[in-house]
Ligand SMILES: C[S@@+](CC[C@H](N)C(=O)[O-])C[C@H]1O[C@@H](n2cnc3c(N)ncnc32)[C@H](O)[C@@H]1O
C-alpha cells in the first residue's frame with residue numbers, strides 16, 4: 001500500500017473507533033449513576049478497606065455476576081481498584097476505593113454524586129432529544145418542549161426537582177469556590193459585606209465565608225429556593241427577584257447565574273448589581289466559564305464547551321461566553337473597568353468596577 005493510503009486507512013480506523021464513543025456515549029453516565037444508586041463507594045468506605053466481590057454483593061444485595069460486570073467496567077474507567085489475589089475465580093476478586101470512586105460517595109467533601117444525579121435525571125435528559133427543533137427555529141426551548149415550562153418555573157412547582165438542582169449545583173459550587181479562594185484570594189480582600197446573587201441554597205457563600213470570616217454574607221435567590229435553604233452562621237437568606245432589585249452590599253457575587261440568560265437579560269441583572277454596590281469602592285465578581293478559542297484551548301475546554309451545550313438544552317437563552325462577549329455585557333451594563341483572571345478550574349473570575 002502507498003504511504004498515503006496507509007495513512008488514510010489508519011485515520012479511518014481511528015475515526016471508526018472514535019464514533020463508538022458517541023454511539024455508546026450514554027454508557028459512562030448510566031453506569032456511574034447506577035454505582036451511586038447502589039452506594040458501592042459508600043459501602044466500601046464504611047467497610048474501611050478492600051472487599052471481595054462476594055462481600056460487596058452481599059452488602060449491596062446484588063447478584064455477583066452482574067456486579068462483577070459493572071465493577072469491571074468501572075474499574076476500566078478508573079473507579080475502584082482491583083486488589084491482586086492468588087486465586088483465579090471471580091468471587092475472590094477484591095476491590096478498594098480510588099480518588100475517583102470517592103467522588104461517588106453521598107457525603108464526601110468533594111463528592112460529585114449529586115451533579116451526576118441531576119444531569120442524568122429524566123427532567124434534564126429529556127431536552128437533549130429536542131435540540132434539533134431548537135437549532136432549526138432558535139426559538140423553541142428544548143427544556144420547555146420536554147417539560148412544559150422553563151427550568152426555574154418548573155423547579156418552583158416541583159420541590160423534588162428543585163432539591164435535585166440545588167444539591168447538584170451545590171456539590172460543584174463547593175469545589176469551584178475552593179479553587180477560586182485558593183488561586184485568587186485577592187478577589188475577596190477588603191470586602192465587608194457580599195451579596196451572592198442567585199446563590200442557590202447558600203453552599204457557595206457558606207464555603208466562602210468559612211474561608212474569609214471577615215465577610216458578612218447575604219444569600220439572595222428566588223423565595224422558593226431561600227425558604228428551603230439551610231441556616232448558616234454569618235449568612236442571611238433573602239428571597240427576591242434579581243430582575244427587580246438586588247440587596248445592597250460592598251460587593252455582589254454571581255456564579256453560574258449569567259450563563260443562564262441572554263445578553264439583554266445579563267445587562268439588566270448587572271445594572272441591578274451596579275445599583276446595589278457603592279459607586280466608589282464596590283465591585284461585582286462574576287465566576288463563569290470563559291470560552292477560549294483556537295490555540296488557547298486547554299484541559300478544561302471540553303467541559304466548558306459541554307456546559308455551553310447544557311445551556312442550549314436546559315435554558316431558553318443562556319450561553320457560555322468568550323472574553324470579548326463578557327466585556328460587551330459588562331460595559332453595556334455601565335461598568336467602567338473589567339478584569340478577567342483565568343484559574344485552573346471550570347470558571348474564571350471576572351471583576352467589574354463601577
Ligand atoms: C445555575 S444556579 C446557580 C446557583 C449558585 N450560584 C451556584 O453556582 O451553585 C442559578 C440560580 O439562579 C436562581 N435564579 C433564577 N432566576 C432568578 C431570579 N429571577 N432572581 C433570583 N435568583 C434567580 C436560581 O434559583 C438558581 O439558584
Ligand SMILES: O=c1cc(-c2ccc(O)cc2)oc2c(O)c(O)ccc12
Pocket residue numbers: 118119151169172176256257259260307310314315346347
Ligand atoms: O446542569 C447544569 C449544570 C450547571 C453547571 C455545572 C457545572 C458548572 O461548573 C457550572 C454550571 O449549570 C446549570 C445551570 O446554570 C442551569 O441553569 C441549568 C442546568 C445546569
